[in-house]
Amino acid sequence: MLLKSFGNQILAATVGIMLSAGIASAQISPKSQANGPPARGSAASDKKKNKPTQGATFRLAGSYEGPGRFDFIITDGEESVISGSYTVDQVKSFRDVMAEARAFALTDEGVGNGEPQTTRFFDEENDALIIDVMKFESRSQLFITYETQSGRITVEGGTLDRREKKEAGFFYDLLAKVELELKKQAPPSK
Numbered sequence: 399m400l401l402k403s404f405g406n407q408i409l410a411a412t413v414g415i416m417l418s419a420g421i422a423s424a425q426i427s428p429k430s431q432a433n434g435p436p437a438r439g440s441a442a443s444d445k446k447k448n449k450p451t452q453g454a455t456f457r458l459a460g461s462y463e464g465p466g467r468f469d470f471i472i473t474d475g476e477e478s479v480i481s482g483s484y485t486v487d488q489v490k491s492f493r494d495v496m497a498e499a500r501a502f503a504l505t506d507e508g509v510g511n512g513e514p515q516t517t518r519f520f521d522e523e524n525d526a527l528i529i530d531v532m533k534f535e536s537r538s539q540l541f542i543t544y545e546t547q548s549g550r551i552t553v554e555g556g557t558l559d560r561r562e563k564k565e566a567g568f569f570y571d572l573l574a575k576v577e578l579e580l581k582k583q584a585p586p587s588k
Contacts, residue, residue, distance in 0.1 A: 454542075454553035454568050458489075458575050468579065472544045474553055482526060482546035486583050492527045493576045495519050499529035500565075500573065503538035503558045510534065529555070529569070536561045540569045 453475025461467035461483050468489050471481040484492075499519040502508070508515050514534040520527070528543040540555030556567015 456568070456572055456575070458572075458579055460579075466583070470544075472542070472551055472553065474551055478549070478551050480544050480546055480549050480551045482544075482548075484526075486580070488524055488526075489576060489580060491521045491524055493573070493580060495521055495527060495529055496569070496573045496576065499531050499540065500569075503531045503533075503540060504560060504563070506533075506560065508533055514539075540567065542569060542572070 455473050455475060457469070457471045459469055461469045463483055466486050468484050468486075469481065470484055470489075470492075471479065473479045496519075502517060502519070508517050508531075510533070514532050516530050516532045519529045519531070526545055528545075530541040530543070532539045532541070536559060538558040538560060540558070541552055542555040543550065543552045545551075553568060555569030555572075556565065558565050
């Protein structure tokens with residue numbers, strides 16, 4: 399039993415080291431919730447796990463499980479690594495949630511009077527990927543929460559200057575990777 403646990407720890411450490419750039423996910427019917435994300439748990443350790451971090455990386459690639467499946471891994475750049483395996487439809491769902499959050503981030507809708515306002519985007523059928531868009535003045539800040547059976551992680555996703563339409567950060571790299579991987583899966587056109 400101890401040997402098996404140690405092997406799992408080594409496997410998790412190896413996966414974390416092998417991370418580069420990537421994305422994946424699910425089937426969607428996006429929903430949003432205004433005025434901040436609801437709290438899930440209140441333990442001190444839970445607060446540490448859900449604390450947004452910088453230096454996050456991701457990997458989205460075809461799975462060893464077979465064609466039409468993707469492995470999606472996010473690390474906070476420190477010690478947390480969360481991974482999951484998804485179908486093409488699930489990855490399309492992630493893309494749709496991200497696209498809806500991006501479109502919302504570009505608008506002035508939901509900007510508070512002096513206080514930042516947060517709106518949450520997720521798929522009710524697959525809430526493994528949650529995007530929070532916090533708006534203040536002329537900027538939008540994005541946060542990505544990724545939850546699987548192996549745990550939960552929240553990372554800073556990037557920023558958007560709504561006046562100049564300048565996008566930067568992890569969120570935009572992830573969205574581009576998801577779109578690229580989905581194009582690879584599309585049947586060739588005649």
